[in-house]
Amino acid sequence: MAAALKVRVWVPEVWDAVDLTPAPESTVAQLKADALARATGRTRDPSAYVMKYHGAALSDEGRTLAQLGVRDGAPFIVLPAHRQPVR
Numbered sequence: 001m002a003a004a005l006k007v008r009v010w011v012p013e014v015w016d017a018v019d020l021t022p023a024p025e026s027t028v029a030q031l032k033a034d035a036l037a038r039a040t041g042r043t044r045d046p047s048a049y050v051m052k053y054h055g056a057a058l059s060d061e062g063r064t065l066a067q068l069g070v071r072d073g074a075p076f077i078v079l080p081a082h083r084q085p086v087r
Helices: 028-040
Strands: 007-011 016-020 049-053 074-080
Touching: 007 028, 016 028, 028 049, 028 074
Parallel strands: 007 074
Antiparallel strands: 007 016, 049 074
16 A cells, blocks of 8 residues: 555635545545545535546546545645535
């Protein structure tokens, strides 16, 4: 097993970023769920959010971080899948 990565995931919904240390074998879906749980302090439905890396949405969340070529210090962002209306 390869050494864990250090990544930062920004979760604008709660105006916070979390630092995580996933294994390279972790999937994008696992990273997203972990980031949401850590940032919000509760379980969220991950399917209601999209994960972005290098500005692009990651549509295949079954891919591993190693398959994406993620390196230490990589930034991710988790956004709601649907835009929220401004009031």
